[in-house]
Amino acid sequence: MSTISIIGSGGMATAIGGRIAKAGHTVEVVSRDLAKAQALADKLASGTITGTYGATPVGDIVILAVPYTHALAVLADFGKALDGKVIIDITNPVAPDLSGLITPHGSSGAQEIAKGAPASAHVVKAFNTVFGHVLAQDQRLDAFMAADDAHAKARVSIFLESLGLRPLDVGGLQMAQTLESLGLMMIGLAKNGAGTWDIALHVDIG
8 A cells, every 4th residue: 555645634635535544545634734634634544644735745646635726826835846746636616606617718727737736747637526525435436537647547547446436537637627517517416406415426337
């Protein structure tokens, strides 16, 4: 097993961190607020560690679990500390009134994050179509992912499998635009047609 680093200490960081710990990996929690990082570390399995914000994360896979509106600033704070890392972007860049996405036309949150990351880092879009509390229920769920680098994608696929998820490759990083629209659709479905947040997308493969 390996160490997986999570930047963030909110609900999604907690849900993902819980699955990582149950899978037997070591979790490193990194946050601007050290007290919040320690509180999450205490909530997870023994052996969970905290890292220094802005320093090089221990894990080769780094999960960016912060709101999209903070993501680029976080990348700037870490700078070259993320050289060579596989960065999993879980953000959904939705407008506060849920009227649409706030990314530039023709781009996605993941593509903007890739522009702000070191050239040697590889961004993979994943986890953005799964609600945190559903992820925490430990079911086998479908996990859609998009990335340009085949090696990074393969590593994340193995990682997702280790968490008891079914990785489904949707293509290159430009497909993150579709995944982020899908994330917005899931929010709309939960608030309207489904009437519950206890939902998840599943692909039947005949």
